[in-house]
Amino acid sequence: AQSVTQLGSHVSVSEGALVLLRCNYSSSVPPYLFWYVQYPNQGLQLLLKYTSAATLVKGINGFEAEFKKSETSFHLTKPSAHMSDAAEYFCAVDGSGNTGKLIFGQGTTLQVKP
Amino acid sequence: NAGVTQTPKFRILKIGQSMTLQCTQDMNHNYMYWYRQDPGMGLKLIYYSVGAGITDKGEVPNGYNVSRSTTEDFPLRLELAAPSQTSVYFCASSTPWTGGHQETQYFGPGTRLLVL
Secondary structure: EEEEEEOOEEEEEEOOEEEEEEEEOOOOOOOEEEEEEEEEOOOEEEEEOOOOOOOEOOOHHHOOOEEEOOOOEEEEEEEEOOOOHOOOEEEEEEOOOOOOOOEEOOOOEEEOOO | OOOEEEEEOOEEEOOOOEEEEEEEEEEOOEEEEEEEEEEEOEEEEEEEEEEOOOOEEEOOOEEEEOOOOOOOOOEEEOOOOOOOHHHEEEEEEEEEEEEEEEEOOEEOOOOOEEEE
């Protein structure tokens, strides 16, 4: 069965600092992986998705993630944090191959300090 | 396009009451989903549908029912509300998933439900 683990429920960085949000997955089939962002009182919005075409995936708002099969990881990074990046971030894996049944991690809240 | 819309935004229910959470999308998406979000737990899939007349259970379907009579609408029904159903509910939609191509799910703004 597929699963996702996000290390750290809260991450705090200073404005301008590197953002690193960790995600590890478990999958018995080649995984389809996603990062979603949720701003307060809003629905989820796709940041980026792994399509197997390239291991380094670039998303919106300057975020990117690298798929590392050997480490079963899909960590999310951004070189320089902005105040507007403060939100909750979810990593997700397709739960059954390619049906759209996503399995979400528990989420990581990113705090950006001035 | 309005995208995915959900009503109501917030509701308080008494134990044992019933209600329907409405979800509508105007993107002509075949696939639709219902999730619930609990603090520290991420999102859990309740039910999903791959087209009108076709629904299937997700991870946590107990206590809920769905129907899909049109492409646009995917209502979620709670028959006998319980405190354990206090949560935020999100509806999402996407185009069909094909081999090797993962489609983006578009989420509605959510319905916050409190069962007392």
